[in-house]
Amino acid sequence: MYHNPVLLQKSVEGLNIISNGNYVDVTFGGGGHSKAILDILIDGKLIAFDQDADALKNTIDDERFVLINHNFQFLKNFLRLHKLEKVDGILADLGVSSHQFDVPERGFSTRFDAPLDMRMNNNQPVKASDIVNTYSEEELKRLFRNYGEIKNSGCFSRAITESREMKPIVTTNELIDCVKKCFPQHKKNKFLAQVFQALRIEVNDEMQTLKLLLEQANELLAPGGRLVVISYHSLEDRLVKNFIKSGNFKGVVEKDFFGNPIVSFKQITRKPIMPDDIEIKNNSRARSAKLRIAEKI
Numbered sequence: 001m002y003h004n005p006v007l008l009q010k011s012v013e014g015l016n017i018i019s020n021g022n023y024v025d026v027t028f029g030g031g032g033h034s035k036a037i038l039d040i041l042i043d044g045k046l047i048a049f050d051q052d053a054d055a056l057k058n059t060i061d062d063e064r065f066v067l068i069n070h071n072f073q074f075l076k077n078f079l080r081l082h083k084l085e086k087v088d089g090i091l092a093d094l095g096v097s098s099h100q101f102d103v104p105e106r107g108f109s110t111r112f113d114a115p116l117d118m119r120m121n122n123n124q125p126v127k128a129s130d131i132v133n134t135y136s137e138e139e140l141k142r143l144f145r146n147y148g149e150i151k152n153s154g155c156f157s158r159a160i161t162e163s164r165e166m167k168p169i170v171t172t173n174e175l176i177d178c179v180k181k182c183f184p185q186h187k188k189n190k191f192l193a194q195v196f197q198a199l200r201i202e203v204n205d206e207m208q209t210l211k212l213l214l215e216q217a218n219e220l221l222a223p224g225g226r227l228v229v230i231s232y233h234s235l236e237d238r239l240v241k242n243f244i245k246s247g248n249f250k251g252v253v254e255k256d257f258f259g260n261p262i263v264s265f266k267q268i269t270r271k272p273i274m275p276d277d278i279e280i281k282n283n284s285r286a287r288s289a290k291l292r293i294a295e296k297i
């Protein structure tokens with residue numbers, strides 16, 4: 001299976017679909033969420049994005065549907081191209097698909113010895129190996145601390161810069177080998193997941209593209225339109241939570257001259273919705289998912 005959709009019912013319900021509305025699924029993947037949206041739409045339109053060319057093979061043959069093989073940071077431009085000024089709902093199911101994790105040569109997984117790649121879009125020039133072999137020790141330290149939330153990030157950055165002096169680090173196993181002295185063996189999986197997450201976020205510029213997406217969603221949603229976001233780590237979830245609450249990424253609500261809060265969204269979910277035990281048991285990838293829903297005012 002290409003990808004088993006997470007929180008499918010709750011996220012699609014969160015869009016509050018009107019049968020002739022216009023919707024966007026910015027992370028098409030295997031198309032699980034898109035298909036569920038099309039099942040409810042009658043004569044509306046669904047525009048989907050995926051920057052990974054592999055996702056194109058899952059396209060849906062339906063005249064109400066368009067799949068765009070580009071980064072969702074260009075959302076506004078492409079909607080304009082399709083003559084859409086405003087939309088009634090935007091769904092983002094962030095991160096990588098199971099397919100991307102499961103194909104060894106994509107280099108996303110710690111499970112396989114493979115080229116250190118991690119690009120969602122194979123046409124993009126920078127791979128994880130470029131970052132590991134060219135960033136300064138300080139830049140790597142910042143990366144592992146900020147995006148991997150690793151406390152002893154200095155150990156990892158030092159291990160990498162020392163190792164690459166002997167020979168460039170080009171495979172997942174070479175990377176794992178050189179950083180293994182920075183964590184106890186029984187915590188191997190946790191630390192490696194953090195290292196790989198940090199590199200993946202940097203390679204795909206995930207935090208910046210998420211910010212661009214949220215700002216454009218604010219502009220493009222019609223009043224009453226829904227923003228539905230599923231995130232998989234705390235850095236993403238914090239950005240989404242802050243933006244929904246305050247319209248900025250710090251989460252500080254600004255006030256107008258009269259002291260009234262200036263907000264763009266009504267929070268439909270004050271606390272994020274998480275998958276139940278049954279979903280987590282059937283789909284382990286769902287375990288870190290957090291769903292937030294907001295309505296454009």
Ligand SMILES: C[S@@+](CC[C@H](N)C(=O)[O-])C[C@H]1O[C@@H](n2cnc3c(N)ncnc32)[C@H](O)[C@@H]1O
Nearest residue numbers: 005027029030031032033050051052071072093
């Ligand atoms: C978690 S999967 C989505 C799965 C999908 N909801 C489903 O039901 O199959 C995330 C997908 O979004 C794509 N993606 C992630 N960030 C993207 C971006 N900035 N622009 C376009 N596609 C992106 C990935 O390539 C991946 O296929």
